[in-house]
Amino acid sequence: MTLPRARFLEGTSSDTPITKAVCVGRNYAEHAAELDNPVPTEPLLFIKPPSAITELEAGIRLPPVDEPVHYETELALLIGRRLSHANETEADAAITGLGLALDLTLRQTQSRLKKEGHPWEIAKAFDGACPLSRFIPRAGLTTGNLQFTLAIDGEPRQSGDTADMIKPIPALVSYMSKHFTLEPGDVVLTGTPAGVGVLASGSELTLTLEDQLTIATSVL
Numbered sequence: 001m002t003l004p005r006a007r008f009l010e011g012t013s014s015d016t017p018i019t020k021a022v023c024v025g026r027n028y029a030e031h032a033a034e035l036d037n038p039v040p041t042e043p044l045l046f047i048k049p050p051s052a053i054t055e056l057e058a059g060i061r062l063p064p065v066d067e068p069v070h071y072e073t074e075l076a077l078l079i080g081r082r083l084s085h086a087n088e089t090e091a092d093a094a095i096t097g098l099g100l101a102l103d104l105t106l107r108q109t110q111s112r113l114k115k116e117g118h119p120w121e122i123a124k125a126f127d128g129a130c131p132l133s134r135f136i137p138r139a140g141l142t143t144g145n146l147q148f149t150l151a152i153d154g155e156p157r158q159s160g161d162t163a164d165m166i167k168p169i170p171a172l173v174s175y176m177s178k179h180f181t182l183e184p185g186d187v188v189l190t191g192t193p194a195g196v197g198v199l200a201s202g203s204e205l206t207l208t209l210e211d212q213l214t215i216a217t218s219v220l
Contacts, residue, residue: 003017003050004050004053005185006018006078006097006185007134008134008136008137014185015184016183016184016185018053018186018187019183020049021048021187022047022180022186022188023048023074023189024044024046024172024189025044025045027190028166028191031072031195034194035196042175043167043176045175046121046125047125048103048124048130052125052129053130053131054128054130054132055132056132057217059218060104060128060217060219067107067108068199069104069199070198071103071105071152071197071199071205072103072104072196073101073149073160073192073207074101074102074103074189074190074191074192075098075100075160076190077095077187077188079184079186080095080097081184082184083181083182084182085177086177086178091170091171091177092143094182095138097135098136098138098146098209099132099213100148101189103192104130105123105124106123109123130187130189132187133215136209143168144163146162147161148210149208150195150207151207154206157195157197158193158195159195164193172190173188202218204216205217
C-alpha cells in the first residue's frame with residue numbers, strides 16, 4: 001500500500017506521507033449532549049490508519065455495511081514537524097496547514113462497542129472513514145476562532161467555531177503528542193460540533209472553512 005500524502009489547494013502534496021490521523025471525541029459540549037454522552041475530563045483519543053484516508057473532493061463511498069453511516073465534520077490540522085511530549089507553544093508552531101475532514105462513524109456499532117466496554121476502531125477506522133480535503137497553508141491564521149460549516153443538499157447541518165472547543169487546539173495537539181508521536185505529514189482531527197447525522201447515497205455536500213476553503217462533493 002502506498003501511504004497517502006496531504007494535498008494542498010494549489011495542487012502540490014506534502015513531502016512526507018500520512019502515517020496516521022489522530023482524532024478526539026467529544027471536544028464540543030453540544031455534540032456530547034446531542035448523543036447523550038458526558039463531557040470528558042480529558043480528551044478521548046483514537047487513531048484512524050492511512051487506509052481510512054480518502055480524497056474528500058473525489059466523492060464519499062459508503063462502506064458495504066447494513067447500518068447507517070454518520071457524518072462528523074471536523075477541522076483538520078496538518079503537522080509539519082515531529083512532535084513528542086511537546087508543550088503548547090511547540091504544538092501550535094508545528095501546525096502548517098488547515099483543512100476539513102469527515103469523521104465517518106458507524107453509530108450503531110459504536111454504541112454497541114461502548115456499551116460492551118470495547119474499543120471503537122471498527123466503528124471509526126474502517127477503510128474510507130476519513131475523507132480529507134486539500135489543505136490551505138497556515139499563513140499566520142490563529143486557531144482560536146475559526147469557523148467551518150457543512151451543508152447537505154443546500155441545507156445547513158453543522159456550524160463549528162474552534163472557540164467553542166473544550167480543549168483548545170494548542171493544548172489538544174500538545175496532549176496528543178504526549179501519547180502518540182506526531183510525524184511530519186500526519187493529520188489531527190479536532191472534534192465535531194453538534195448536528196451530526198446520517199449520510200445518504202446521492203447527497204451533495206458543501207463544506208467551508210472561513211472564506212479560505214470551499215469543498216463541493218457528493219456521496220457516491
